[in-house]
Amino acid sequence: MPSTENPTTLSPDDDEAPSNLIALLGGEPVLQALVERFYDLMELEPDYAALRAAHGALLTQARQKLFWFLSGWMGGPQYYIERFGHPRLRLRHMPFSIGILERDQWLACMDQAMGELQIDATLRARLRESFFQTADWMRNR
Numbered sequence: 001m002p003s004t005e006n007p008t009t010l011s012p013d014d015d016e017a018p019s020n021l022i023a024l025l026g027g028e029p030v031l032q033a034l035v036e037r038f039y040d041l042m043e044l045e046p047d048y049a050a051l052r053a054a055h056g057a058l059l060t061q062a063r064q065k066l067f068w069f070l071s072g073w074m075g076g077p078q079y080y081i082e083r084f085g086h087p088r089l090r091l092r093h094m095p096f097s098i099g100i101l102e103r104d105q106w107l108a109c110m111d112q113a114m115g116e117l118q119i120d121a122t123l124r125a126r127l128r129e130s131f132f133q134t135a136d137w138m139r140n141r
């Protein structure tokens with residue numbers, strides 16, 4: 001059953017995977033590399049300092065969970081849902097202060113990671129749009 005909290009049809013918070021995006025991406029190893037690069041950049045780049053500051057001391061859990069989550073959302077194994085049930089991303093992000101600044105840094109950080117991994121331009125644009133919908137909906141201040 002799709003989330004009633006999110007108005008978009010291609011939402012990372014839906015139970016239904018939109019299509020087999022993970023195959024288009026290049027499979028689980030590419031997704032793993034993307035998530036690793038995303039969090040590496042978050043630690044390294046001064047441009048993402050506010051985003052980094054919204055996180056705790058360690059990013060280990062976040063790395064693991066984002067990979068699990070995105071796998072299912074992209075049409076691969078539902079590792080996240082198997083472990084934690086419905087993602088309820090907006091609810092789970094309530095403890096963190098998320099405004100326009102954090103949203104935009106999240107999106108820029110992910111887009112940089114996709115660029116560095118040379119994700120196909122059409123797929124990258126599609127993912128960018130979907131990530132925007134979710135990140136924007138996650139704002140809580």
Ligand code: HEM
Nearest residue numbers: 012054055061062065066069092096098102103106134135
């Ligand atoms: C918009 C800005 C965002 C901020 C500031 C943010 C911040 C955070 C923080 C601080 C955590 C906790 C990490 C931990 O457990 O150590 C987290 C968890 C998580 N985030 Fe985000 N996030 C954002 C956007 C997103 C987006 C767009 C997605 C998905 C496309 C996402 C997916 C997740 C997932 C799956 C978790 C793990 C949830 C759990 O089970 O606890 N986040 N995020």
